[in-house]
Amino acid sequence: MTMQRIWQKHYPAGISAEINPDACTSLVNVFEQSCQRFAALPAFHNFGTTLSYADIDRLSRHFAAYLQEAGFKQGERIALMLPNVLQYPVALFGALRAGLIVVNTNPLYTARELQHQLEDSGATCMVVLENFAHTVQQVLKNTKLRQVIITGIGDLLHFPRNILINYGARWLKHMVPVYYIANAVSFKDSLQRGSRAAFTAPTIAATDIALLQYTGGTTGIAKGVMLTHRNLLANLEQLSALWSATIRDGEDIIITPLPLYHVFCFTCNLLLFTGHGGLNVLITNPRDIPGVVRELAKWKFTFITGVNTLYQALLDNEEFSELDFSALKIGVAGGMALQPAVANRWQQLTGRVMVEGYGLTETAPVVACNLLHANRIGTVGVPLPSTDIEIRDGDKALPIGVEGELYVRGPQVMKGYWNRSDETAKALSDDGWLNTGDIARMDVDGYLHIVDRKKDMIIVSGFKVFPNEVESVVMSHEQVLEAGCIGVPDPRSGQAVKVFVVARENATLSVEQIREYCSTRLTRYKIPKHVEFRSTLPKTHIGKVLRRALAEEHEHDSNEHTRSADRV
Numbered sequence: 001m002t003m004q005r006i007w008q009k010h011y012p013a014g015i016s017a018e019i020n021p022d023a024c025t026s027l028v029n030v031f032e033q034s035c036q037r038f039a040a041l042p043a044f045h046n047f048g049t050t051l052s053y054a055d056i057d058r059l060s061r062h063f064a065a066y067l068q069e070a071g072f073k074q075g076e077r078i079a080l081m082l083p084n085v086l087q088y089p090v091a092l093f094g095a096l097r098a099g100l101i102v103v104n105t106n107p108l109y110t111a112r113e114l115q116h117q118l119e120d121s122g123a124t125c126m127v128v129l130e131n132f133a134h135t136v137q138q139v140l141k142n143t144k145l146r147q148v149i150i151t152g153i154g155d156l157l158h159f160p161r162n163i164l165i166n167y168g169a170r171w172l173k174h175m176v177p178v179y180y181i182a183n184a185v186s187f188k189d190s191l192q193r194g195s196r197a198a199f200t201a202p203t204i205a206a207t208d209i210a211l212l213q214y215t216g217g218t219t220g221i222a223k224g225v226m227l228t229h230r231n232l233l234a235n236l237e238q239l240s241a242l243w244s245a246t247i248r249d250g251e252d253i254i255i256t257p258l259p260l261y262h263v264f265c266f267t268c269n270l271l272l273f274t275g276h277g278g279l280n281v282l283i284t285n286p287r288d289i290p291g292v293v294r295e296l297a298k299w300k301f302t303f304i305t306g307v308n309t310l311y312q313a314l315l316d317n318e319e320f321s322e323l324d325f326s327a328l329k330i331g332v333a334g335g336m337a338l339q340p341a342v343a344n345r346w347q348q349l350t351g352r353v354m355v356e357g358y359g360l361t362e363t364a365p366v367v368a369c370n371l372l373h374a375n376r377i378g379t380v381g382v383p384l385p386s387t388d389i390e391i392r393d394g395d396k397a398l399p400i401g402v403e404g405e406l407y408v409r410g411p412q413v414m415k416g417y418w419n420r421s422d423e424t425a426k427a428l429s430d431d432g433w434l435n436t437g438d439i440a441r442m443d444v445d446g447y448l449h450i451v452d453r454k455k456d457m458i459i460v461s462g463f464k465v466f467p468n469e470v471e472s473v474v475m476s477h478e479q480v481l482e483a484g485c486i487g488v489p490d491p492r493s494g495q496a497v498k499v500f501v502v503a504r505e506n507a508t509l510s511v512e513q514i515r516e517y518c519s520t521r522l523t524r525y526k527i528p529k530h531v532e533f534r535s536t537l538p539k540t541h542i543g544k545v546l547r548r549a550l551a552e553e554h555e556h557d558s559n560e561h562t563r564s565a566d567r568v
Helices: 006-010 027-037 053-069 087-097 111-121 130-142 161-172 187-195 229-242 263-275 289-296 308-315 318-322 340-350 421-427 467-475 511-519 547-567
Strands: 042-046 049-052 077-081 101-104 125-129 147-151 209-215 223-228 253-256 279-282 303-306 330-333 354-359 366-369 388-393 404-409 434-442 448-452 458-460 463-465 480-490 494-503 530-533
Touching: 027 053, 027 087, 027 229, 027 263, 042 053, 049 053, 053 087, 053 187, 077 087, 077 111, 087 101, 087 125, 087 187, 087 263, 111 130, 111 209, 111 223, 125 130, 130 147, 147 187, 209 229, 209 263, 223 229, 229 263, 229 366, 253 263, 263 279, 263 303, 289 308, 289 318, 303 308, 308 318, 308 330, 308 340, 330 340, 340 354, 388 434, 421 434, 458 480, 458 494, 463 467, 467 480, 467 494, 467 511, 480 547, 511 530
Parallel strands: 042 279, 077 101, 077 125, 101 209, 125 147, 253 279, 253 303, 303 330, 330 354, 494 530
Antiparallel strands: 042 049, 209 223, 354 366, 388 404, 404 434, 434 448, 458 463, 480 494
16 A cells, blocks of 8 residues: 655645646757747856857757767667766757767776676767777777767867866876777867758657666666656656745756766756756866865855765865855755764855755656755655655555665656666566665655665765675686675765675785775775775675675674774
8 A cells, every 4th residue: 555645744835746747748848948948048157168058059959960960860879978067968968859868977987887888778879078088999899889979178168268178188187098089079070060960850759768877776787777758857847846936947056066977966957957947057076175165156056966975075175164155045965865964064054954865866866855944854855746655564565654665656767777677677566666675764744764775785975886896896806715895884975885805825915906906997986995804704505795794793893993992
């Protein structure tokens, strides 16, 4: 029996319990309507250059025309391997307008990770920042790519900044490793060619796939989540309804420090505020906290999204406390658990609440979110309109207040996993219920509490790390016999990766050697921060490493260390 929607009593006045996910037929419709309504308004800003909605409309149309002229057909996959630069929205909306399916790709992927995603998606076209083109070169022959489009950081910036930024990246900071990709096309050339080409708008159905967003799921095998236009439109309608009293069409300035290739920022920043005529201020390097603060000082921003670690770093920066927060309406936290201490510090400094939400790639991504007028720190808020949830123990629905596995149903739930009907069947029932694998409970007021993450999954600064992948890489080292990987608490990133290693006889391995080996095969946030050598690892009777036992041992050792320190 579906849980009653007791949370709806907290919705702002006038908010319907249901949204119409079919109000628009495609993301392209939403985008083109915004370009018409807000043509003269600023849409995206980066490195001192602002592009208006009319600019994005024109440039994305050029890119769409180029794709058609180059022979790419509706339904083909195009990979975008870009950080937060102006080329991202141009390439994204251009690809969607041409009817292609976008495959968001982390620029920090190693060759091994990139090859899997390109092979699995069957991408035939790719847009990549030149800083990462050498990685594409390594895997190109093992993919179906017919065209690689390469861009420099400054390609869409105004003169002379475009020249200075690209020169600095290439020759002063040496950020562009040597690469060679035959027949590659520059992004600027693709736009010029497209400006002279005809464009024929394809017919796009709401059920067509718009995005292949890769996630590891519970198995650790990277799978492409099929998000349709309708899935993403539904999530936009749900968020727009819940924040209808907060968002002002054509007026908001949203700070966008999280990567656009992450589904949280993709939906909640880029898509949502493009639909409302807002300005996305793109932060290319959020690790440069002083640089982020300098950028924030230039704007009377109204929204900002981020993860707990980013907010903590901002709050620890002295200059951040001197900013003008008078226009700020709300700070949104997602991707990882928000620490109450961070939320409280934020509210004390800015005078505005920090609201936490919950979602996953398979739900486009938002399932629940706190309300501006009824924010409860320590919860992820209330489910969005048109969203049902159940807390289950197996097939049994559990009552309010009892912890169990969280199931979700709503129009934002994915179509399934790309080319993996078996995995889809495990996660998605015939009647639309998604098994999130997260442990949760709902309190008597309808607020959702996430008790624990998916079994064994590690969340580092909002990014998922799967022990299977880390163990596989470590065990590929010729001197490693066994490996077990767990997540351990970390004050900055929420969790950190720890790997237990059993070396082969007579091996001379060190912690530094293990981390260095991983650094060439894993994205930075997946590299073990902690390495512990053991003579044996705890296992089941069939020889499987018991990660739970390793976690318990780590906790015991940490407690013993704390007690010893207290005695000293």
